[in-house]
Amino acid sequence: MAKAGPAMAALPRSVVAPAGRHTASLIFLHGSGDTGQGARAWxxxxxxQDMAFQHIKVIYPTAPARxxxxxNGALSTVWFDRYKISNDCPEHTETIESMCHxxxxxxNDEIKSGITKNRILVGGFSMGGGMxxxxxxRFHRDVAGVFALxxxxxxxxxxxxxxxxxxxxxPELFQCHGTADELIPYSWGEETNKMLKSLGVPASLHTFPNLDHELSRTEIEKLKTWIVEKLPIEVAKSNE
Structure with missing residues (x-):
């Protein structure tokens, strides 16, 4: 379990409330240099329309500027630092650990509001999916699932x-990647998927031909279907 670590200011967040009773939560982490509000708007x-559900609260937090x-050391809203954009260099472990906290x-805020961990999904786009x-x-293997776009x-x-x-x-991994991605090559995503599978992660990889480093409507619709499979509506229990 990740400890609630050194005091960090609460992350700003943009929230899409459920239309009905809140019984599950989804945390969507934006890509580098973006914001929660920006990811939601995209x-x-x-x-x-918003990605919205009857019973799931959708939370788009914003990373601190670092x-x-x-x-070249300019400030950017990123979840962690990188030595360079490469899959063949060390990770910047200190900033990754800090953001995990x-x-x-x-x-924990969602758990305090009455949502159990197995009713929380985490995922994101680009760096957000890596985070x-x-x-x-590493820290929350009892979440309902993970997605990485x-x-x-x-x-x-x-x-x-x-x-x-x-x-x-x-937790199951739902992964998507475009074959025309010039920033994060498709092969990097494919290699990640194969490695995670070899280590016991139930993982799928959805390939999007000709998609560059971006989201598509088809991809988000497919993600929404998976989200509802992992976080189905809970039938209210009768008091009888």
């Missing part, structure tokens, strides 16, 4: 090291 533009090495606080894999497979893990990722020591069930 999906809304693709769907012509110096980002691939941008901050996002654990967000998960979600660290969060779930146009994302990857480094070849020597701490996620792989943690799963090497794993005994027990792991």
């Amino acid at each position: 999906i809304k533009q693709l769907l012509n 110096p980002y090495t691939p941008m 901050g996002l654990t606080d967000l998960i 979600a894999m660290h969060l779930a497979y 146009s994302s990857f893990l480094n070849k020597e990722s701490a996620v792989y090291q943690a799963l090497n020591r794993n005994e027990g069930d792991l």
